[in-house]
Structures are given as C-alpha cells and as structure tokens.
Amino acid sequence: MQSLNCPSCGAALPVRDPGLPYSTCAYCQTLVRREAGKLESVGTVAALPADVSPIQIGTTIAREGMAATVVGRVRWGWSDGSWNEWFLRAADGRQLWLGEAMGMYMLTSEYSAVLEIPAIQNFAEGNPMARDCTVKAAGKWLTASDIKEAGCLGSEGDLPFPTLPGRTMTNVDFRNAAGDALSVQRDADGTTAWLGVWTDLAGLKPGNLRQIEGWTMPRALA
C-alpha cells in the first residue's frame, strides 16, 4: 500500500484507494485532498462517535462472486439518529456503499439509469420526494419508504467526496417485498442512485471484522 504523510500532523496517511480524492487523517482528523500527487488540507473532520459496528476499514465482503474491501466510512446524522455508510472498492473496480441500519445492511452499487425517471429527475432538481413513490430499476419495482435530511457527523479512510461538518444531503431509500434496495442521494454535488439488496451481516460473507470488546465473534464470521 502506498503511503503518504498528513500535511497537517505528519502522520502516515495510507492510500487505500488511489482513485479517491479525499482521505481523513486518523490522528488529527484533517481532511486531505489528493490531486495529481499533491496533498492539500481542506479542513478538519469531526471525530467519529464511538459505536459497535462490526465493520472496520479493511473489512472484506464477498457477494455473488464479487469481492470488495472497505476503504472509508462517513457517518450521517438526522433528527432521530445516525448511521454509517461504508465505502468499498470492489476487485473489479466498482464502487459500493454499505449502509448500516437497525443491525442490518444495505449493499448497493451505482445505478445511474434511474436518474432518467421523471420522479427522480424531479427530486434531483431539488423538489421533495413523495413517500410511496414507486419506480422501476433493473426490472424491479421499488417504493420510497424512508426519506431523511442528514448531516455529516464525521468520517475515516478514503472517500469520494469531502466530509467536512456542515455537509448535508437528502437520502431516499426505496425498497420492495423481495428485499431489494435503491438509495437516491442528493447533495451539493448533485444526485446519485445506488441499487442493491438488504442483507444481514452473514449474507455479506465478511472477513476481517472488527473485534468488539466484550463480545465474541461468532465462529461463522471469524
């Protein structure tokens, strides 16, 4: 792994995914932009609140023949809670998001085709999304079930966008009876759409999980 040094504190700044422009220094919370071999400090990220997520940077997953590794995390907060979104780089180069909620996981990869759907176009233009709005993605019908205004609470690792305090986004989760998931996120940079599935941790065939103090990792996951 290539390694750089934090321009702010000088600590080692591992490059987990050279294709990603932003990295958070694990020691001083400085957000570093890497561009054309240059390192630039763009601000300070809030320290991540303690949590008991079993995922950590370096955790691997394998699903449907695709292997991926966690390279970064952003934590979002909304009026009634907060959640983690882990960013993964797949072996085939694809980018994945792994959202954590209620002890369950939503694994998605980018699916831009739904941005052509008028209801989502309308949302992308800044209009509110109607709950119960139903869209078709990759042959599956999904219904908007969860709409949240969220603010960035902190980050770690390598990420595709800056995670400074004050960054906000609107997230719409679509789901269906089969357990499919579509996440549409709108922020200052535009709107992106991510399609995938809901699963439990075992369904991700995870490796290199975090050892949580006071808990024994189930043998099936260790």
Added chain:
Amino acid sequence: MTGARAVTCPSCGGSIEIRAAGYTVTLGCRYCGSLLDVANEDVRLITAYRRAAKNFAIAPGARGTLFDVEWEVIGALRRRSGSAIWQEFLLFNPYSGYRWLVASDGEWQFGTMLLDRPEDDGLAVSWRGRSFALEDDAEIETTTVIGEFYWRTARGDKVQGATFANGREQLSRETTADEVTWTQLIPITAEWVSEAFKVEQRHMPRPPRPDLTEGFRKAPGMAEDDLGKMFLVALASLGLILMAQVFLSGPRVCSDGRATIEVGAATSTHRIGTLEVRRPWQLVTIAVDSDSFTNRWVDLDYSLVNRRTQQSIDAYGIVEYYTGTDSDGPWSEGEHHAETLIARVPRGTYDVFVDAGSHGWPTDPPPGSIDPANPWGPGETVALWFRSCTGGFSWGMFWLMAALLFSVPGLILWWRHRD
C-alpha cells in the same frame, strides 16, 4: 476500542453504559426510568420519571445464548392491547443485529425483523411461499420503556399491530405514521429461555383467562375499568328512583272500615271507607286483615267510585289460609292479611266498596251447619278489617328497577368470576 459508550442520566445522575452505541437512539434510564435522547453526543432528557420499572421477567443487561448466538437484553418494553399485557425484550449482538423475545400468556416467542416483506392479499399474507391468516388487528400501546432502543420510543406510544399466523409461527406487522415493520415470531420453550437467561417467574405476564371471558372483556365498552362505574351508576339511579317514589307516594290519608261475610253465601257489597286524592295522580293501598279462619278464602273485588263522576276503578285482592297434614307432616299456606295497590288514581273523592265472598276448601261447609264457636249465630262468618290509604310505596316497582339496573353489571361480574 471499547464497545460501550457511557452516559450520565441528566435526571438522576446515574451512569449508564450504552451497549449498542451508534445504533441506540432512545434510552430509558435503568435507575429512574427517565427517557433520554442519546442519538447525538449530547444526552438530552425527553421525559423525566422518578422510578424505573423493575418487574420484568428478564432484567435488562442479562446475557444468554439462543440459537448459538450470545445476546444481550438491552431493552425491555411492557405493552398492552385491550386487556392483554405482555413484555418485549430487545436482544442485541453487534455481529448478528437485533432480535426480540416476547413473553405473553406465559409463553415465549423469538422475533426476527424481516427484510423481505410479506405480500398482502386481504385477510392473509404470503411470505416465502407460505400463507399466514390474519389473527388479530388492534392498537398496541407501550406502557413501560427501560433500556436502549434503535428508534424513538416512549411510554404511551401507539401502533397498529396485526398478527398473521401459520400454525404456531406468526408474522407481526406494526404500522406507525412513518413506517411498516414486519417481524417473524416463532415459539420458543420457557425451558430454553430459562437456560439462556435468568427468568423471574413472578414477573412473567399472567396466563390468560379462558377464551370466552377474554373475548367478553375485550368487547367494546366492556373494559375492566367500566364495571365499577356501572355498579355506581346503577346504585345512584336506584337512589334517585327511591327518592322519586317516596316523593310521589305522599300525602298519606287513611280511612278504616269493616265487614262480616258469611262463608259459602253469595258475595255481598260493603262500603269500607272514603278517600280524597289531592294530587293529580296517586297510588291507593287497601290493606285487609281477617280473623283467624282456616281452609277458607275470601275474594275481594274493590271498587273506588268517584263521587263526582261515578266512575269506578276496580282492583282485586284475596285473603286465604289453609292447613293440612301430608307425608312431610303438617303444613300451612297463606295468611290472614293482604294488600292491594291501585296505581294511578286521579284527583277526586272516592267511596271505597268491596264485593266480598268467602268459600271453604276443599268444599264450602254444608248450608245450615252450625259454627261451633257461635252455635246460635247465622252460620260461619269471616270478619274483615280494611284500611284504605292514599299514597303507598310500590316495593315491587322498586325491586324491579333494582333488578334491571344491576342485571348488566351483575351478569358481567358473574361471567368474570364463574370459573
């Protein structure tokens, strides 16, 4: 990195470890029961309470292994629907997520939230190729909240809860304004739960009463709380009726008279008094006492004749007394006293007449037979003393009202306690 996050209860100052840090949103302080918002770094007091409910079948914080996974009971809810009360325990393992243990009716269920949702088709749902029939659909209220939860919850929270069953397996659907949650519930033996956790049997929700009573108690308006009120209302109504009856009965004016009639003779007419009814309507009571005959009866046809209009109001009375001996020994029946109540006598002055005829049982004495008490008299006679009074208290009406008023709550009370 430690898994737990320690917070201080802003209400009682108690130190609480948040077990599912990062997920937990609401915390019910285990010392004082106060509800805390722990979604963010700063702990915010939602509602202060002074006492934490401790009487749960499993104490929050307990750990145990079920289905090869170690779980910590991180939250406990007491909930109710109608008269059913049960307890729900939120289980957590950071690697396996959340599960539920539900204790109701002396039985246990293990619950898993569903990611793939059942398809609704009216009164049944289908899930993973199997059909589940609607069993129950009612409002559920959360009454006690202790420990930590990954959603906003509070005492008094209400959701619409539907249960669908296939054999002993159930699917539970809870609907709030914001979302619909499906949970699969499978039965789990009490022994199994007891092996995993320390279960306080005395805090288990009580087993239900028989189904019939359960249904009866659940019927609208038949909630347990209503019964005492029903009795109070009946008692108050009866008190009002008593006062009204006493008020309506007066004033009381009486007139006495007497008559002597011959046994076996034709009926004879006697004027036995004069009454003045001063209110628009009044009750009139005619009481009669006789001398002590045996095996005789006296038919009494009363007439209240209005002096002005000569219209008559008629009523009937009887005095009878019999004695004898049969296989059970000597017996007697009847009495030498009778009262006749005449309702709704209009204002006016009345002469009271009686047509009286006396007969013997089983047959009249032969004509000309000698009365041993009065061998020179005109034959056997019965003496009658009458007292006619305006006003009168209808005990029959009073007791009928009492029976009607108390019949419904009494029936419910009997229904509940007959087992």
